[in-house]
Amino acid sequence: MTKKIRVRFAPSPTGPLHIGGVRTALFNYLFAKKNGGDFILRIEDTDQKRYVEGAEDYIVNSLDWCGIPFDEGPGKDGGYGPYRQSERKHLYKQYVDQLIEKGFAYYAFDTPEELDAHRKDHEAKGKTFIYNWHNRLKLKNSLSLSESEVTSKIEAREAYSIRFKCPENEQLVFHDLIRGQITIDTNILDDKVLFKSDGMPTYHLANIVDDHLMEISHVIRGEEWLPSLALHVLLYKALQWEAPQFAHLPLILKPTGNGKLSKRDGDKFGFPVFPLEWKDPKTNDVSRGYREDGYFQEAVINFLAFLGWNPGTDQETFSLNELIQSFEIERVNKSGARFDPEKIKWYNHHYLQQKTDAELANSFSQILKSKGTDVSMDRLTKIISLLKERATFISDFLTLSDYFFHSPTSYDEKASKKQWKEDTSTLMEELISVINNIEDYSSQSIESVVKQWITDKELGFGKIMAPLRLSLVGSLKGAHIFDIMALIGKEETVSRISKAIDTL
Numbered sequence: 001m002t003k004k005i006r007v008r009f010a011p012s013p014t015g016p017l018h019i020g021g022v023r024t025a026l027f028n029y030l031f032a033k034k035n036g037g038d039f040i041l042r043i044e045d046t047d048q049k050r051y052v053e054g055a056e057d058y059i060v061n062s063l064d065w066c067g068i069p070f071d072e073g074p075g076k077d078g079g080y081g082p083y084r085q086s087e088r089k090h091l092y093k094q095y096v097d098q099l100i101e102k103g104f105a106y107y108a109f110d111t112p113e114e115l116d117a118h119r120k121d122h123e124a125k126g127k128t129f130i131y132n133w134h135n136r137l138k139l140k141n142s143l144s145l146s147e148s149e150v151t152s153k154i155e156a157r158e159a160y161s162i163r164f165k166c167p168e169n170e171q172l173v174f175h176d177l178i179r180g181q182i183t184i185d186t187n188i189l190d191d192k193v194l195f196k197s198d199g200m201p202t203y204h205l206a207n208i209v210d211d212h213l214m215e216i217s218h219v220i221r222g223e224e225w226l227p228s229l230a231l232h233v234l235l236y237k238a239l240q241w242e243a244p245q246f247a248h249l250p251l252i253l254k255p256t257g258n259g260k261l262s263k264r265d266g267d268k269f270g271f272p273v274f275p276l277e278w279k280d281p282k283t284n285d286v287s288r289g290y291r292e293d294g295y296f297q298e299a300v301i302n303f304l305a306f307l308g309w310n311p312g313t314d315q316e317t318f319s320l321n322e323l324i325q326s327f328e329i330e331r332v333n334k335s336g337a338r339f340d341p342e343k344i345k346w347y348n349h350h351y352l353q354q355k356t357d358a359e360l361a362n363s364f365s366q367i368l369k370s371k372g373t374d375v376s377m378d379r380l381t382k383i384i385s386l387l388k389e390r391a392t393f394i395s396d397f398l399t400l401s402d403y404f405f406h407s408p409t410s411y412d413e414k415a416s417k418k419q420w421k422e423d424t425s426t427l428m429e430e431l432i433s434v435i436n437n438i439e440d441y442s443s444q445s446i447e448s449v450v451k452q453w454i455t456d457k458e459l460g461f462g463k464i465m466a467p468l469r470l471s472l473v474g475s476l477k478g479a480h481i482f483d484i485m486a487l488i489g490k491e492e493t494v495s496r497i498s499k500a501i502d503t504l
Contacts, residue, residue, distance in 0.1 A: 003215075003217050004037060004038070004215070004217065005031070005032055005035040005036065005037025005038070005217050005218065006032075006037055006038045006040060006214065006215050006216050006217050006218075007028040007031055007032045007037060007038070007039055007040065007216065007217070007218050007219075007220055008028070008039075008040040008041070008042050008211065008214065008216050008219075009021075009024060009025040009028050009029075009039070009040070009041055009042070009063075009070070010041075010042040010043075010044045010207070010210075010221075011043070011044065011059055012043075012044045012045065012047065012050070013043055013045050013051055013052060013055035013056040013059065014047070014050040014051065014052055014055060015052050015055055015278070015280075016055065016058055016274045016276075016278035016287060017058060017059050017062045017274065017275060018263075018273060018274065019252070019261070019272075019273050019274065019275065019290075019304070019339075020222065020251075020252045020261065022062060022063075022066060022275050022300075022304060023249070023252065023304045023307055023308070024220070024221060024222055024249060025063060025066075025068055026066070026068055026301060026304055026305060027220055027249060027309070027327075027329075027332070028220045029068040030305070030323055030324055030327035031218065031220060031327060031329055032071075033324045034324050034325070034327050034328075037217070038071040038072060038078065039068070039070050039071050039072075040070060040071065040072045040073060040078070040080070040083070040214060040216070041059070041060070041063070041070035041072070041073030041074065041083060042073065042083050042084075042085070042210060042214070043056055043059070043073075043074060043083060043084045043085065044085050044203065044206070044207070045084055045085055045086045046085045046086065046200055046201060046202070046203065046206055047203075048086070052281065052282075053281045054281055056074070056084075058276065058278060060073075060074070061276060062274075062275040062276050065275060065276060065291055065297055066275060066297055066300060066301055067297050067298075067301065067320055068301070068320075080213065080214040080215070085206050085210065088206070088210065089199065089200070089201075091209060091213070092195065092201040092205055092206060092209055093195070093199070095205065095209050095239060096162050096194055096195040096201070096205060098239065099162075099164070099194070099235075099238055099239070100142075100162065102238065103165065104164065104165055104238040105162050105163060105164050105165055105194060105238075106136075106141050106142045106143050106162070106163055106165055107141060107142040107150055107153075107154070107160050107161075107162055108131075108139070108140065108141040108142075108160060108161050108162070108163045108191075108193075109140045109141060109145075109153055109158055109159075109160050110131075110139055110140045110141070111159070114140070115129075115131070118139075130188075130190045131163065131190050131191050132166055132187075132189060132190045132191050133166065133167075133168045133187065133191075134187075136165075136191060141163070143165075157197075158197075159196075159197050160196075160197045161193040161194075161195065161196050161197070162193070162194050162195040162196075163191040163192065163193055163194065164191055164192050164194050164204075164231060164234070164235065164238075165191060166186055166189040166190070166191050166192075166231075166234065167186045167234070168186065168187060169186070169187060170185075170186040171183055171184070171185060171186075172184045172185075172186060172230050172233060172234070174229070174233050174246070175245075175246075176229075176246050176247060176248055177218075177245055177246065177247035177329050177330065178247045178248060178249070178250075178329065178330070178332045178333075178334060179248060179334055182229070184229075184230045186230070186234075189230055189231065192204055192231050204228065204231055204232065204235070205235070207232070208232055208235045208236065208239070211244060212236075212239070212241050216244050217244055217245065218244055218245045218246075218247065218329075219244045219245070219246050219247070220247045220249065220329070221246075221247075221248060221249065222248065222249050222251070223248050223249060223250055223251050223336075224251075225248060226248050229246060229248070232246075247329050247332070249308055249332060250308045250332070250333055250334060250335055250336050250337055251336040251337070252307055252308075252336070252337055252339050253336040253337060253338045253339060254338075254339065255269055255338065255339055255340060255341060257336075257338045260336075261273065261339045263287065265339075266287075266288070269341060270341075271288075271293075271341040271344075272287070272288040272289050272290050272293055273287075274287055274288070274289050274290070275289055275290050275291065275300065276289035276290070276291050276292065277289035277291070277292040293393075294348075294393035294394055294395050295344065295348050295393075296348055296351045296352070298319070298320075298347075298351045299344060299347035299348040299350070299351045300344070300347075301320060301323070302316075302317060302318055302323075302347050302351075303343060303344040303347045305318065305323050305327075306337075306343075307337040307339065308332050308333050308336075308337040309327070309331055309332050309333070310331055310333065311326045311331065312331060317347070317350055345392050348392050348393060349391070349392040352388070352391055352392065352393070352394070353388065353389070357381045357382075357384045357385045357388065358377070358381050360384045360388065360394060360397075361377055361380040361381040361383075361384045362377070363394045364380060364384065364394055364397045365377065365380055367394065367395060367397075367398060368380075368398075371398075373405055375405070379487065382483075382487060383397075383401050383404050383487060384397065386479035386480065386483050386487075387400045387401055387479060403472065403473045403474065403478060403484070404484070404487060404488060407492070407495065407496050407499065408471075408472075408473060408474025408475075408496070408499075408500075409474070410474060411470055411474050411475070411500065411503065411504060412470065412474065412475040412476065415466070415470055415475060415476050416470060416504055419466040419467050419470055419476075420467055420470065420504045421463075424463075424467045424504075425501045425504070427459070427463070427464060427467075428467060428468075428471065428497050428500065428501050429501065431450070431453070431464065431468065431497065432494050432497055432498065434449060434450065434453045435450075435485075435490060435493060435494055435497075436490070436494065438490070441485075441486060441489070441490050442486055443480070443482045443483045443485070443486040444482075446482045446485050446486060447482040450464075450482070465481065467500070468481060468497070469481055470500060470504075471496050471497045471499070471500035471501075472484055472485070472488070472493065472496050472497075
C-alpha cells in the first residue's frame, strides 16, 4: 500500500514569517495537493526564550491570505495533535532514553564555561573545536566517567545535556529529491545536543520525533537545513524508523544575486519581505507587508512559485489550481533564486488587468472615502476603465485620476511655454462657445463637434488639443481628452478652460 503523502510546514514563532518561509509553505502545499495529500502546520516553539507574542497568529493569517491554508494544525486537529511543540513536551523523553539505552546517545556534563575554554584553546592553536569521536573520551560525559559518577551527578541535579553519539568512519549516502545523491563522511560530524536537563528537547530530536509520529512522508525545507540532514538520517536509523524523503529548496538571493535575502535588503531596496505588515510588540517598529503595499495574493503566489521552480514551458502566469497541476518537486532548481522586485510588480500589473472595472472601483472607492472623497460607483467604474492599463496597484489610481476630481492648481511650465502661444487664449475662448453649444455631451459627440470645428478653421490639431489638455489636466498626460470632458461635465470643462486662459 502506498504511504499517504503528508507534508509539514514547521515555522518557529520568533517573529514575522519571512517571504522565504512563505515559499517553503507554498511548495509543501503544492506538492501535497498535487499528490492528494495533507498539508500540516506545526509550530516549533521549544525555544521559549525567543518566542514572540502574536507571531503564531501572524503565521496562520499569512497562510490564509496567501490562499494556502493548512489541513491540520493548531485549531484543526486531524488526529495527530497537538501541533505546538511546547504542548508535546511529554513525548520526547522516552525516545532520548531509548537512544541512551541502545548506546546511540550519552550524558554530557561539560559546563558552558568549560566548552568555551576548549574552543578558545583550539582557536589559539589554529584549530576548530568539535565535540565528537576524536575527543569525547577526554571530556566530561557518561562515556568517560564511571556509572556511579554519572548516577551521582544526575542525582545531585547537575545540569547536563544528552548528545547523539555520531558513528566513526562511516560514509552516509542518501537521496535528496532536488539535489540527487549526497554523501557525507561521519568523521566530520559533531555530537549534537538532543535534550537538556530542563526537560526540553532541542530542535533536532523534537523535529524527528514529531515527523515520525505525524507520519510525515516528505520533508520539504530550506537549504539551510542541509547540514542537519546527516544527523536526522542517523536518528531515524538509531530509532529504527523509516525516514521520510527529503527535498532541500534553494536559497532566495538578494536582488543583486549575492547572499541570502534579508529584511535589511527590503528596507534598502524599498520592497517588503513579509506577506503582511508586522508590528514588533517590543519595539513597536512596523515592517511593510505585501498585502498592505497593495499586492494581490495571486501575484505574490505566482511570483514565489517561480523562485526556484520552473514549469518547463514558457507559461508565466498560473492560477493556484494550475500551479498544483504543474508542480513537480524534481523541477525545483538546486541553485539560488534571485529575488526581483520588478518582476513581482509585473505580476501585480497582470492580475490588476484581470480584475473587473467594478471590482477595482469598489476597492478604489475605499481609498477615496478615507481621503474624504465620495464618488458614485458608476462614475468611478468609468474612470477606472480609462486608467486601468497604466496602473500596477489600486493606489496608483489616486495620482492617475486626480484631475477627474480636482481642477489643476498649476500648469506644467515646460509644456505651457511650448504650447500656449499668442493666439491660444483667443482660440480657447472660441472653443468655450463651441462646447457650450453641444447638446449631447457624450465623449463621442464632443469629439465629433470639436474635431469638425478644428477642421473648419483649418487649424492643426496640436494647436488646440495640447492647450486643451493643459487646461483640463495641468500637464500633457491623462486619459483620452474627450472621455475626460464627458466625465467632468460641461460646466467643469468650461470653468477649467477659463481658469487656464486667466492664468496662462
